[in-house]
Amino acid sequence: MTSSFLWTLRSFKHFVNGSSICQAGPVEKRGRGRRPAAQVRGEILDAAGKLLLDEGMGAFTIERVAAEAGASKTTIYKWWASKGALALDGYFHAVESTLAFPDTGDIERDLLTQIRAFARLLTRTRAGRVIAELIGQAQTDEDLAAALLEHYSGPRRQLAVAAMERARERGELAAGVDFEVVVDQLWGACYHRLLLPNLPITEKFATSLVRNVLRGIRA
Amino acid sequence: MTSSFLWTLRSFKHFVNGSSICQAGPVEKRGRGRRPAAQVRGEILDAAGKLLLDEGMGAFTIERVAAEAGASKTTIYKWWASKGALALDGYFHAVESTLAFPDTGDIERDLLTQIRAFARLLTRTRAGRVIAELIGQAQTDEDLAAALLEHYSGPRRQLAVAAMERARERGELAAGVDFEVVVDQLWGACYHRLLLPNLPITEKFATSLVRNVLRGIRA
Amino acid sequence: MTSSFLWTLRSFKHFVNGSSICQAGPVEKRGRGRRPAAQVRGEILDAAGKLLLDEGMGAFTIERVAAEAGASKTTIYKWWASKGALALDGYFHAVESTLAFPDTGDIERDLLTQIRAFARLLTRTRAGRVIAELIGQAQTDEDLAAALLEHYSGPRRQLAVAAMERARERGELAAGVDFEVVVDQLWGACYHRLLLPNLPITEKFATSLVRNVLRGIRA
Amino acid sequence: MTSSFLWTLRSFKHFVNGSSICQAGPVEKRGRGRRPAAQVRGEILDAAGKLLLDEGMGAFTIERVAAEAGASKTTIYKWWASKGALALDGYFHAVESTLAFPDTGDIERDLLTQIRAFARLLTRTRAGRVIAELIGQAQTDEDLAAALLEHYSGPRRQLAVAAMERARERGELAAGVDFEVVVDQLWGACYHRLLLPNLPITEKFATSLVRNVLRGIRA
DNA sequence: GGGTAAACGAGACGGTACGTCAAGTCTTTAG
DNA sequence: CTAAAGACTTGACGTACCGTCTCGTTTACCC
Numbered sequence: 003m004t005s006s007f008l009w010t011l012r013s014f015k016h017f018v019n020g021s022s023i024c025q026a027g028p029v030e031k032r033g034r035g036r037r038p039a040a041q042v043r044g045e046i047l048d049a050a051g052k053l054l055l056d057e058g059m060g061a062f063t064i065e066r067v068a069a070e071a072g073a074s075k076t077t078i079y080k081w082w083a084s085k086g087a088l089a090l091d092g093y094f095h096a097v098e099s100t101l102a103f104p105d106t107g108d109i110e111r112d113l114l115t116q117i118r119a120f121a122r123l124l125t126r127t128r129a130g131r132v133i134a135e136l137i138g139q140a141q142t143d144e145d146l147a148a149a150l151l152e153h154y155s156g157p158r159r160q161l162a163v164a165a166m167e168r169a170r171e172r173g174e175l176a177a178g179v180d181f182e183v184v185v186d187q188l189w190g191a192c193y194h195r196l197l198l199p200n201l202p203i204t205e206k207f208a209t210s211l212v213r214n215v216l217r218g219i220r221a
Numbered sequence: 222m223t224s225s226f227l228w229t230l231r232s233f234k235h236f237v238n239g240s241s242i243c244q245a246g247p248v249e250k251r252g253r254g255r256r257p258a259a260q261v262r263g264e265i266l267d268a269a270g271k272l273l274l275d276e277g278m279g280a281f282t283i284e285r286v287a288a289e290a291g292a293s294k295t296t297i298y299k300w301w302a303s304k305g306a307l308a309l310d311g312y313f314h315a316v317e318s319t320l321a322f323p324d325t326g327d328i329e330r331d332l333l334t335q336i337r338a339f340a341r342l343l344t345r346t347r348a349g350r351v352i353a354e355l356i357g358q359a360q361t362d363e364d365l366a367a368a369l370l371e372h373y374s375g376p377r378r379q380l381a382v383a384a385m386e387r388a389r390e391r392g393e394l395a396a397g398v399d400f401e402v403v404v405d406q407l408w409g410a411c412y413h414r415l416l417l418p419n420l421p422i423t424e425k426f427a428t429s430l431v432r433n434v435l436r437g438i439r440a
Numbered sequence: 441m442t443s444s445f446l447w448t449l450r451s452f453k454h455f456v457n458g459s460s461i462c463q464a465g466p467v468e469k470r471g472r473g474r475r476p477a478a479q480v481r482g483e484i485l486d487a488a489g490k491l492l493l494d495e496g497m498g499a500f501t502i503e504r505v506a507a508e509a510g511a512s513k514t515t516i517y518k519w520w521a522s523k524g525a526l527a528l529d530g531y532f533h534a535v536e537s538t539l540a541f542p543d544t545g546d547i548e549r550d551l552l553t554q555i556r557a558f559a560r561l562l563t564r565t566r567a568g569r570v571i572a573e574l575i576g577q578a579q580t581d582e583d584l585a586a587a588l589l590e591h592y593s594g595p596r597r598q599l600a601v602a603a604m605e606r607a608r609e610r611g612e613l614a615a616g617v618d619f620e621v622v623v624d625q626l627w628g629a630c631y632h633r634l635l636l637p638n639l640p641i642t643e644k645f646a647t648s649l650v651r652n653v654l655r656g657i658r659a
Numbered sequence: 660m661t662s663s664f665l666w667t668l669r670s671f672k673h674f675v676n677g678s679s680i681c682q683a684g685p686v687e688k689r690g691r692g693r694r695p696a697a698q699v700r701g702e703i704l705d706a707a708g709k710l711l712l713d714e715g716m717g718a719f720t721i722e723r724v725a726a727e728a729g730a731s732k733t734t735i736y737k738w739w740a741s742k743g744a745l746a747l748d749g750y751f752h753a754v755e756s757t758l759a760f761p762d763t764g765d766i767e768r769d770l771l772t773q774i775r776a777f778a779r780l781l782t783r784t785r786a787g788r789v790i791a792e793l794i795g796q797a798q799t800d801e802d803l804a805a806a807l808l809e810h811y812s813g814p815r816r817q818l819a820v821a822a823m824e825r826a827r828e829r830g831e832l833a834a835g836v837d838f839e840v841v842v843d844q845l846w847g848a849c850y851h852r853l854l855l856p857n858l859p860i861t862e863k864f865a866t867s868l869v870r871n872v873l874r875g876i877r878a
Numbered sequence: 879g880g881g882t883a884a885a886c887g888a889g890a891c892g893g894t895a896c897g898t899c900a901a902g903t904c905t906t907t908a909g
Numbered sequence: 910c911t912a913a914a915g916a917c918t919t920g921a922c923g924t925a926c927c928g929t930c931t932c933g934t935t936t937a938c939c940c
Contacts, residue, residue, distance in 0.1 A: 037885085037886065037887095037935085037936075039885080039886095042885090042886075058361070059360070059361050060361045063925085063926060063927085064926075064927075064928085065925080065926060065927085066926095068887095072887080073886085073887075074886065074887045074888060074889080075888095075889090075927090075928080075929095076885095076886080076887085076888090076928095076929085076930085077885080077886065077887080079928070079929085080885090085927095134360050135360045135361055137357070137360070137416055137417065138356070138357035138358065138359070138360030138361060139357065139360075139361075140357065140416075140417075141278070141353050141354045141356070141357030141358075141416065142277070142278050142279045142354055142357060142358075147418075150417065151417065151418065151419050155417045155419050156419055159419055170440075173440055174439070174440060175438055175439065175440055176438055176439060176440045177440075179429075179433070179438045180425075180426075180429050182420055183410070183426060183429040183430060183433060184433060184438065186410035186411075186413045186414060186420075186426075186430070187406040187407075187410045187430065187433060187434065188406075189413070190409055190410040190412070190413025190414070191402070191405035191406045191409040191410060191413075192405075193409070193412070193413050193416070193417070194405045194408070194409025194410075194412050194413065195405060195409070197356055197359075197360065197412070197416065198356065198359075198369065198370065198374045198412070199366075199370065200370050200374050200375055200378055201401055201405075206399075207399075207402060207405075210398075210399050210402040211402060211405070211406065214398070214402060214403060214406060214434055214437075215406065215433055215434060215437065215438060216437055216438060216439050217437040217439060218433075218434065218435055218436040218437030218438075219394055219395055219398045219403065219434060219435060219437075220393070220394065220395060220435055220436060221389075221392055221393060221394055221395045221396075261916085261917075282894085282895060282896085283895080283896080283897090284894080284895055284896080285895095291918090292917085292918080293917070293918050293919065293920095294896090294897080294898095295897095295898085295899085295916095295917080295918080295919090296916080296917065296918080298897070298898085299916085304896095480912095480913090496799070497798070497799050498799045501899085501900060501901085502900075502901070502902090503899085503900060503901080504900095511913080511914095512912085512913050512914050512915070513901085513902080513903095513914090513915085514903090514904090514912080514913070514914080514915090515912075515913065515914095517901095517902070517903090518912090523901085572798050573798045573799055575795070575798070575854055575855065576794070576795035576796065576797070576798030576799060577795065577798075577799075578795070578854075578855075579716070579791045579792045579794070579795030579796075579854065580715070580716050580717045580792055580795060580796075585856075588855065589855065589856065589857050593855045593857050594857055597857055608878075611878055612877075612878060613876055613877065613878055614876055614877060614878045615878075617867075617871065617876045618863075618864075618867050620858055621848070621864060621867040621868060621871060622871060622876060624848035624849075624851045624852060624858075624864075624868070625844040625845075625848045625868065625871060625872065626844075627851070628847055628848040628850070628851025628852070629840070629843035629844045629847040629848060629851075630843075631847070631850070631851050631854070631855070632843045632846070632847025632848075632850050632851065633843060633847070635794055635797075635798065635850070635854065636794065636797075636807065636808065636812045636850070637804075637808065638808050638812050638813055638816055639839055639843075644837075645837075645840060645843075648836075648837050648840040649840060649843070649844065652836065652840060652841060652844060652872055652875075653844065653871055653872060653875065653876060654875055654876060654877055655875040655877060656871075656872065656873055656874040656875030657832055657833055657836045657841060657872060657873060658831070658832065658833060658873055658874060659827075659830055659831060659832055659833045659834075699890085699891075720920085720921060720922085721921080721922080721923090722920080722921055722922080723921095725892095729892085730891085730892075731891065731892045731893060732893095732922090732923080732924095733890090733891080733892085733893090733923095733924085733925090734890075734891065734892080736923070736924085737890080742922095
């Protein structure tokens with residue numbers, strides 16, 4: 003994969019906590035005074051992202067994040083409205099995602115590319131589990147829910163809808179079709195298998211999704 | 222609604238905790254000994270269902286359920302593997318759902334009927350929120366996840382797939398189509414809007430879902 | 441030591457739980473019907489004694505005894521008034537103590553023999569810890585307290601007092617001395633070091649006890 | 660009693676939980692944040708002491724202490740190693756004991772005074788029962804046992820031994836006598852009757868204890 | 879360049895819920 | 910019919926986090 007795609011992430015950041023050459027020696031006990039806000043924020047997000055990817059939402063507690071970031075809980079509560087909001091922020095901080103939906107002029111090909119990349123993201127990386135747990139947590143965490151809609155699913159929906167609108171202008175897609183619904187039928191179907199995994203998310207599944215919605219399934 | 226539908230529930234049970242005529246009188250302090258297992262189970266499920274529907278998963282704790290059922294935590298832990306498993310059981314106990322997917326001979330009409338009923342269930346009753354929270358909880362609760370797949374989503378998938386297979390035998394649907402994928406594109410799309418509610422679940426949305434997948438959206 | 445003494449026990453019973461030939465196989469699930477009372481009592485006392493001597497009062501619970509005796513809690517509650525009462529009974533069942541205070545005609549020699557044997561019992565066998573824990577438990581267990589006074593300390597006090605009265609009749613001890621008090625100053629002093637072990641119970645300690653009370657400590 | 664004595668306590672503190680003049684008014688809902696450690700400790704010890712003296716060790720649970728102190732269990736677990744350690748601390752906090760062993764130059768008189776005062780403490784106040792229960796609890800609570808030896812029985816032993824050594828220097832007591840043993844024969848004998856109450860602790864008992872050990876009981 | 883205020887770390891605090899254990903009571907069922 | 914079996918309530922246990930709050934410290938900014 004040479005390019006990056008919608009709903010996809012470019013790479014997981016490396017969380018290198020120190021060279022193995024380092025001796026266990028003096029732990030560089032930091033004082034307790036004021037430090038630059040940006041630095042503290044960064045360390046908290048590093049710790050949050052690492053914890054989230056390494057151990058999942060089950061082990062993600064504000065206390066653990068504070069402890070591993072060397073920060074205090076007070077500081078975290080000052081900046082993030084809820085555990086979930088911090089987790090989402092940590093996720094974005096960790097994964098360096100790229101939002102893009104390049105047009106090749108063939109909407110079927112573009113949709114296939116995007117959906118397959120998304121399917122791979124969900125199945126081949128730890129992001130799948132993390133996203134699932136974030137969506138799960140959002141069901142009982144208003145702040146996370148709001149953040150998720152605004153910064154995660156919203157922008158991704160828009161990008162896909164815009165690509166389909168461009169295709170319609172090119173005459174590839176029918177007028178009168180609500181592309182928002184199509185998004186639910188492509189990406190939403192993937193989330194369905196992610197969150198209620200009766201069946202796996204496969205390459206074939208991704209292909210069928212696009213095929214069904216583009217050509218219909220009637221006899 | 223004169224008939225009942227797939228993924229639909231017939232009615233919420235009434236949680237009548239005693240006629241208002243009853244006097245506050247002797248509280249009938251029960252002893253601590255053994256009571257019939259079935260009775261205890263029933264009272265626990267009543268309490269679990271009521272709590273879930275009234276206050277949601279956020280307020281659903283084993284301690285609350287035990288207190289309101291007049292049961293002990295030990296007993297609950299003996300029978301249910303996790304908080305989520307109890308919640309799911311309480312939900313089923315409360316909603317008396319009916320699984321059915323009647324054929325009229327017109328698959329489009331049948332799918333429309335089912336999806337619309339499902340959309341109404343999610344939006345017009347408290348079941349929508351409860352299902353969302355159960356799915357959310359299942360992301361970090363293995364026992365609930367397993368129960369949900371086996372007793373909730375699994376049977377419902379099968380019913381829909383079977384109906385479409387009957388339609389194919391009648392010549393309504395094309396051979397070579399994976400109906401499991403269609404399920405994800407119809408019901409899964411609804412779950413998408415339930416769990417990531419950037420857009421509402423409407424009658425029009427339900428209609429578009431069926432239309433898109435049956436006839437395709439190509440120009 | 442060829443003879444046995446007051447406040448002393450002859451031997452610990454062997455707790456052989458089964459021949460090593462026995463296979464781990466079917467646990468011989470006994471039915472729930474009635475068994476001879478004496479047999480059940482015996483098995484319960486075996487289990488209680490073994491548990492008490494092996495793991496101490498901290499691990500001694502009615503549930504453990506019931507489980508290891510293969511009996512039900514109900515049966516235990518029917519025959520013993522409290523946990524402590526069962527423990528005491530189990531202790532007596534296990535240790536096969538002998539109450540005797542033989543006269544040699546020299547009361548100092550006899551007291552020394554008895555006190556030294558008691559000191560050895562407390563320090564060299566597990567009985568010391570068990571007695572301490574039983575006395576401890578008796579402070580918040582009325583039934584055990586009553587049983588302890590009646591079946592343990594009471595008879596032992598009487599035996600010692602009687603021996604000293606015989607010595608008085610022989611002209612060895614002064615008239616007008618309350619021998620009950622002497623018992624507290626000999627055996628009671630040992631219990632003091634058993635229950636509040638600032639100092640150990642030694643051979644020298646035992647000797648000093650007898651010397652002090654027989655001859656006084658004045659200059 | 661005009662002076663205060665070894666092993667004796669001066670007075671029980673008054674547990675006044677609020678003047679009756681106080682109105683029921685604003686309940687002064689305290690926030691959940693940190694309060695001065697000393698204040699919290701004090702309130703916990705007040706509650707522990709009051710509970711111990713009022714209802715005894717049987718009703719003494721960490722949960723009750725926390726509830727009545729308006730503190731949280733976590734806080735208690737942070738500072739006290741065990742239930743017994745808290746109880747002992749609460750006892751000391753409540754009774755304001757005075758350790759003193761004044762010399763009059765007549766050791767018999769001084770021992771009599773001290774032993775009688777101790778006997779009165781054990782029989783006339785609630786301290787007797789509490790001490791018995793603490794010693795009882797210590798038999799299965801290592802932390803309490805250690806605290807009891809170090810802060811209770813140890814210092815009291817030393818004081819009595821020191822007084823007798825002073826008497827020996829004055830020529831009142833014989834050389835070569837182990838005064839630690841004498842302590843066991845005086846105070847230990849009292850504990851014997853406290854913990855195994857076959858016979859009561861009386862004024863006459865106290866007198867006999869001192870007489871026997873000072874002058875011997877030989878004919 | 880010194881003084882001050884904001885932001886920080888540390889972590890104790892009151893709480894809620896967890897999951898476990900034993901005590902003691904009561905129903906069911908086997909013999 | 911009766912006693913063993915064992916399911917039940919109760920209540921305390923000790924732990925984990927929650928979100929709040931007090932403290933003392935340290936930097937950054939302003940005068």
